[in-house]
Amino acid sequence: MTPREIVDYLDRYVIGQNDAKKTIAVALRNRWRRMRLDEEMQREVTPKNILMIGSTGVGKTEISRRLARMMKLPFIKVEASKFTEVGFVGRDVESIVRDLAMTAMQLVREEENERNKEKIEAYVENKIIEKLLPPLPDGASEQKKADYEASFARMQKKLEAGELDHLKIEVEMPPPSLDLSGGNVPPEMANVQESIAKVLGGLGKKGKKKEVSIKEARKILAAEASNELLDEEKLKEKALEKVEQGGIVFLDEIDKIAVPSNVTGRQDPSKEGVQRDLLPIVEGSTVSTKIGPVNTDHILFIAAGAFHLSKPSDLIPELQGRFPLRVELSSLDEEALYRILTEPANSLIKQYQALLAVEGVTLEFADEALRAIARYSALANEKTEDIGARRLHTVMERILEEISYDADLHSGETILIDEALIDSKLEKLVEKEDLTRYIL
Numbered sequence: 001m002t003p004r005e006i007v008d009y010l011d012r013y014v015i016g017q018n019d020a021k022k023t024i025a026v027a028l029r030n031r032w033r034r035m036r037l038d039e040e041m042q043r044e045v046t047p048k049n050i051l052m053i054g055s056t057g058v059g060k061t062e063i064s065r066r067l068a069r070m071m072k073l074p075f076i077k078v079e080a081s082k083f084t085e086v087g088f089v090g091r092d093v094e095s096i097v098r099d100l101a102m103t104a105m106q107l108v109r110e111e112e113n114e115r116n117k118e119k120i121e122a123y124v125e126n127k128i129i130e131k132l133l134p135p136l137p138d139g140a141s142e143q144k145k146a147d148y149e150a151s152f153a154r155m156q157k158k159l160e161a162g163e164l165d166h167l168k169i170e171v172e173m174p175p176p177s178l179d180l181s182g183g184n185v186p187p188e189m190a191n192v193q194e195s196i197a198k199v200l201g202g203l204g205k206k207g208k209k210k211e212v213s214i215k216e217a218r219k220i221l222a223a224e225a226s227n228e229l230l231d232e233e234k235l236k237e238k239a240l241e242k243v244e245q246g247g248i249v250f251l252d253e254i255d256k257i258a259v260p261s262n263v264t265g266r267q268d269p270s271k272e273g274v275q276r277d278l279l280p281i282v283e284g285s286t287v288s289t290k291i292g293p294v295n296t297d298h299i300l301f302i303a304a305g306a307f308h309l310s311k312p313s314d315l316i317p318e319l320q321g322r323f324p325l326r327v328e329l330s331s332l333d334e335e336a337l338y339r340i341l342t343e344p345a346n347s348l349i350k351q352y353q354a355l356l357a358v359e360g361v362t363l364e365f366a367d368e369a370l371r372a373i374a375r376y377s378a379l380a381n382e383k384t385e386d387i388g389a390r391r392l393h394t395v396m397e398r399i400l401e402e403i404s405y406d407a408d409l410h411s412g413e414t415i416l417i418d419e420a421l422i423d424s425k426l427e428k429l430v431e432k433e434d435l436t437r438y439i440l
C-alpha cells in the first residue's frame, strides 16, 4: 500500500490526527522500499522508530488497532506497563519478540493454508467420507471396489451440497498442548515442554476421540490436515524472515515506564529497568524464540503515550534517542468530536442504533442533537479533565440511559433524539462542575 492508501484507510476510522497517520504510513512504506534495495544497502537501512504523543482518548491506540487489522505483516500491540525488569517476577520484554514470532508463524500458516486450500479440503473430505462409509475389507473383489468408489462419489456430492451436515462422526481431537508457559518461558524450556508432550503423546495418550457434527469435524480435520500436509520447518523459516524484515511492535503506554524527574525521592528501579531492558531490543539484538533466533535490527517500533505525568525527556536518554520520529496528536475540539460521533465506519451513533434495532426500536438523531452532544462533551472536557473521545461514551450513556432501559416496551417505535432532550439531560450537569466531575 502506498502511504496515501494507508492514510485513506485510517481515515475511515480515525478522525483527524493527520501527522501521526502520515508518519506511520511513511514508515510502513519505507519497509517496502527497503526490501527493493540491494542486499548491502538493505542491511544499512534501519527503521526509524516512532514516538506518538497525545493526551488520553485522542486515538493513539485506535490508530494501532486499525493498523493491526489491516496489516499482512506480523504486528503486535503491547502495553509497556505490563513488563518487569529481568529477574523480577512477571513478563520480561523479550517475550514481546517471542510473541511477535508466534504471530508471524500464525500468519504464515494462514497464508499456506490458503495456498493449499484444495489439498486441505480434499484431505478433510476424504477423512469424513471414510468415517461415514463402512470400510472396504482387504482383498475385496473388483466389483466391491467399484461399488465403494461409486458410493464414495455419491457421498462426496452430498457432502458438498451440505446434506450431511446434521450427521455426527467421531474424530480424534488434537492432543492437549502442555503449554504452561503463558509465553514467558524461554524457548529452550518451551522446547523441553514440547518434547515431553510428544513423548507422552507417543505413549498412547494421543488426542481423545470425540463425537462431533460434521461442521465441527471440518474445522478439527482442517487443522490436522494443515499439520500433516505443511512442512513445519519451512513455515518456521518463512515466519522468521517475516518477523525480521516486516515485524512491527506497538508499544503502548510507554509514558507509564518513564520516571518523572520532578518526583522527589528515589527513582523507580523497576521502571528504569524495563527501559534498560528495552534498549537492546529496540536497537537490534537477537532473541531466541520457538521459531529460531530472531534478529530485531529491522523490526519497527511505534511507541505511544499520553505523557501527562511525565515527559518524553523523562525516559532514559538512550531510549529517547531510539525513537527519533516524534508525532504529536492534537486534542479533540467540538468539531472533531462531532465528526467522531458521526463519520467513522462504525461510529458510536451507529453502534447505539444497531443495538436498539435488536429490540425493534429505530433510533434517530437530529443533526442539532449531535452538535449539542459534541458541544457538551467538549465543554465537559474543558471544565474537568480532558479525556478526549471517551467523553462521548459517558455522555451518550447518560442520554440513552432510560431509552436503553425500557427499550423492550417501545418495540416497533421510532424514537427521535432532538436538541431539547439533550439539553434537558445535560444542561444542569455541565453547569455544575462537581456534578460533571462525578457523573460525566
Ligand SMILES: Nc1ncnc2c1ncn2[C@@H]1O[C@H](COP(=O)(O)OP(=O)(O)OP(=O)(O)O)[C@@H](O)[C@H]1O
Pocket (backbone or CB within 6 Å): 013, 014, 015, 016, 017, 054, 055, 056, 057, 058, 059, 060, 061, 062, 063, 305, 306, 340, 344, 388, 389, 390
Ligand atoms: N481521532 C479519533 N477518531 C475516532 N475515534 C476516536 C479518535 N480518538 C479517540 N477515538 C475513540 O475514543 C476511544 C479512545 O481512544 P484511544 O483508545 O485511541 O485513546 P488513546 O489515545 O490510546 O488514550 P490513552 O492514552 O488513554 O490510552 C476509542 O473508542 C476511539 O474509538
Ligand SMILES: [Mg+2]
Pocket (backbone or CB within 6 Å): 060, 061, 062, 252, 253
Ligand atoms: Mg491507549
